[in-house]
């Protein structure tokens with residue numbers, strides 16, 4: 120079966136991309152994948168934008184096929200194309216303050232200081248996203264090989280407070296302003 124867009128029939132399903140509930144009546148994207156537990160197919164549900172970032176191929180295929188009205192089709196296409204062009208972007212899973220100083224950055228292999236921002240990385244494997252470690256916020260452009268990814272980071276950081284989102288935006292703006300003295 121082909122991938123689908125459809126309104127969520129209840130408020131009980133969760134987006135595989137960000138982990139947040141898909142509100143009843145909200146348009147959701149269903150990616151059909153081989154059933155990891157046996158015969159047939161399974162459907163992975165996403166917010167369309169979460170799928171654009173994390174499953175761009177499937178989303179673009181579905182957009183090309185559907186004749187339905189999809190809100191912000193252009194925005195979805197451009198997000199998906201960026202994630203396709205820079206494949207590591209599909210691994211972005213939001214940001215958080217490091218609760219300990221134990222994790223090492225997947226890019227530079229240096230420890231990530233307690234309390235500093237880090238970006239979570241996930242790897243898609245057979246219908247699920249497996250945790251793949253962390254990146255220093257400052258290493259993001261070197262690791263993801265592209266800039267301007269704040270919106271994507273925020274999309275997968277639903278647990279951050281408004282104040283935290285503000286601070287994260289500020290930290291990103293600072294480190295995109297050029298090399299620090």
Ligand SMILES: [Zn+2]
Pocket residue numbers: 134135136137138139165166169
């Ligand atoms: Zn989502």
Ligand SMILES: [Zn+2]
Pocket residue numbers: 224225226227228229254255258
């Ligand atoms: Zn690093």
